[in-house]
Amino acid sequence: MNRTVLTLLGVLGSAGLLLGALYFQYVQGLLPCQLCYWQRYGHVGALIIGGIALALPNRILLALAALSALSSSAIGLFHSGVERQWWEGLKSCSAPSLQGLSPEEAMEAIMNAPMVPCDQIPWELFGLSMANYNVAASAVIAGLFVMAMRAPR
Structure with missing residues (x-):
């Protein structure tokens, strides 16, 4: 394959993973944790x-x-370990944006914000979480870009 095709496959792969994440968030209602956002x-x-x-x-x-x-693959690997309790995760969690809110509105936003822990697996397929799949998919996409670097124009 030539450089353009490999680059296009890498770009489409990243776009596909982002669209998949947005689908799970906005259509399926699975709220992302902080590590999920970082993977994006x-x-x-x-x-x-x-x-x-x-x-x-x-x-x-x-x-x-x-x-x-x-x-993204590296963060997914860290997230996978947190989900499997292999190591400790982040001390912080996702927080709502408080910019432009009055103190009362900010307090209400904080109190009503859903807690999304990084050590919980909200979705699995064949015993693998989204973070697990992201590790592999992101590595493949990185490999496509590396192959594009080495391919003829």
Whole structure:
């Protein structure tokens, strides 16, 4: 495969994972924890950087896109360990935005915000959580960007 096709597959993979996360959040009602949000950031970066690399083919951009996707895999690996109780997770949890709220509105937002712990598995398929699947999928996407770096134009 050539560089453009591999880059496009990486970009589409990141877009697919982001759309899947949004589907589970907004259609299925599974609220993400802080680590879930952090896993998305790597794919936002891979999507943007990979998209730029489609227009301006450049090995440095492809390397950055690969690192961005790989960061999502690394966070997913940490999240998987937290879910399986292999190690301790974050001390903080997700919090609502309080910007522009009066003190009363801020207190109400805090009191009514759902707690989403990182050590709970809200969804599984074949004994694997979304974080587990993200580890593998993100690594494959990073691999596509690395393959694109090495492929002919």
